[in-house]
Amino acid sequence: MFTALVCGAVVFPGLFAIFRKVLRYTFTRWSDADVVSISERLVSAIHASLATAAGVTVVTSCTDVMTDSHWLVNGFVVFGAPYMACDIYAMYLSHYHIQRVKGHSSLSSGHSLQTVKAFLMKDWMLVLHHLVLLLIFLPITLFFRRGLGDFFIGCLFTTEFSTPFVSIGRILIQLGLDDTRLHRVNGIIVLLSFFTCRILLFPFMYWMYGRQFGIPLHRVAFHLPVHCNVGNLAILAPQIYWFILLLRKANRLYLRQKSGKGDKDRPKTD
Template identity: 70%
Template sequence: MLFALSGGVLAFPGLFFFLRKVTSCTFKQWTEADVVLVSERLVSTLHAVLATTAGFLISTSCKNVMTDRHWLATDFVWFGIPYMSYDIYAMYLSHYYSYRVKGHEEYRNHSLHTIRAFLRRDFMLVLHHTVLLTIFLPITLFFRRDLGDFFIGCLFITEFSTPFVSFGKILIQLGLQDSWLHVTNGVMVLLSFFTCRITLFPYMYWAYGRHAGIPFHSVPFHLPLCCNLGNLCILAPQLYWFTLLCRKARRLYLRRARPKSKDLKGS
C-alpha cells in the first residue's frame, strides 16, 4: 500500500516537472502555456496506458466476476490516488498560463480569482476527480469487502480513450489540426470513448447477469440502489463529454467541407 502510494506521489508530479524542463529546453519558441499543456497531456497519457493495461490484466484474469481477486485492483488504486490530486493542479496551471499568455491582467499572479475562474471553466472535470477521490476510491479500498475486482478492472479500461484525446491536443499545439493524422485521431477518439466509456457500462451489467444467471434487463433490479447510482454518477459525465466531442467533430467536419463547397460553386 505505502509503496504504491509513494510511487504515485513521486512518479506523476516528478514526471510532469521533468517534462516541463525538457520541453521548454527543446522547444524554446513555445510559451509556458504550450509547455505546461503538452507536459500535462503526456503525463495523462502515461497514466492512461498504465490504467488500461492494469484493467485488461485484472478483467481477463477474473473468471468469476464477483469473487476472483487480482492484486492490481487494490495496488493500482493506491498508485493512482496521487495522480488525481496532481492532475487537478496540472489542469489549473494549464488554465492559468493559457490565459496569462493571452494578456489577461488578472492572470499576472495566482489568486482566488484565477482559481475560481478555473473551477468555473473546468467544473465537470474537477468535480469528476473530486468525487473519485472522496467517494469512489474509499469504496473501492475499504467498503466493497474484496468483491468485484473484475468491475474495478473494467473501470480502469475507461482510460483507453485518454491517449487519443491527449494526442489530439498535442497535434493542435504543433499546428497539425488540419492534417490527416488529426482527422484519424479524431475518429479514434470518438470510437474509443464510445466503446470504453459508454458501452462498457452495459457490458458490466451483462457480465453480472451472466454470472448471476439472470437476463440483462433484470440486472438493475437485482443490484443494490447504491451500485446503480454509482454507475450512473460515473456514466453521466461520460455522456456529457461524448456529446461535446461529437459537436466538436461536427464543427471540424463542416469546416473542412466548406472550402470544397466553395470551390465547386466557383467552378
C-alpha cells in the same frame, strides 16, 4: 500500499516536471501555456495507458465477476491517487498560463484566490470528477467492498483507454497538424474508443453479471442494490455529456474542413 502511494507521488509529478523542462528547451517558441498544456496531456496519456493495462489484466484474470480478486486493483488505485491531485494542479497551471497569454488583467498580480475561482468555474466538472475518484472511489475500493467486485473495478480502469488518443489530438493541434489525415483518423479513434470504453462498458458489466447468475440483461438492474445502480449512473452521466461534446467538436471540425475544401475548389474570378 504505502510503497505504491510513494511511487505515484514521485512518478506523476516527476514526469510533469521533466516534460515541462524538456518541452521548454525543445520548442523554444512555445509559450508557458503550450508547455504546461502538452506536459499535462503527456502525463495524462501515460496514466491512462497504465490504467488500461491494469484494467485489462484484472478483467482477463477474473472468472467469477464477484469473488475473484487481483492485487493490481488496490495497488493501482493507491498508485494512481497522487495523479488525481497532480492533474488538478496541472490543469490549474494550464488555465492560468492560457489566461495570461490572453492578457487578462486580473492575472497581473500572479496566482490568487480569484484565479483559482475562475479555474474552478471553468473546469468544475473535470475537477469534480477527479475529486470524486480521489475522495469517494478510492475509499470505497480500498475499505468498503469487502474484497468483492475486482472485475468491475478492472472494467472501470479500462475507461481510460480513450484518453491517450484525446491527448494525441491535442498534441497534433499544437504541432500544427490539425488539418492532416492523421488528426482525422485519431479523431475517429477517439469517438469509437470513448463510446466503447466509457458508455458501452456499463451495459457490458451488467451483461457479465447477468450471464454469471442467469439473469436477462434487462432484469439485472432490478437484482442489484440501489446504491450500485446510482453509483453506475453517477459515473455514466458525465461520460455521456463528454461524448456529446466530442460529437459537437467533431461536427464543427468536419464542417470547417468541408467549407475550407469548398473554398479551395471554387474557381477564382478576376
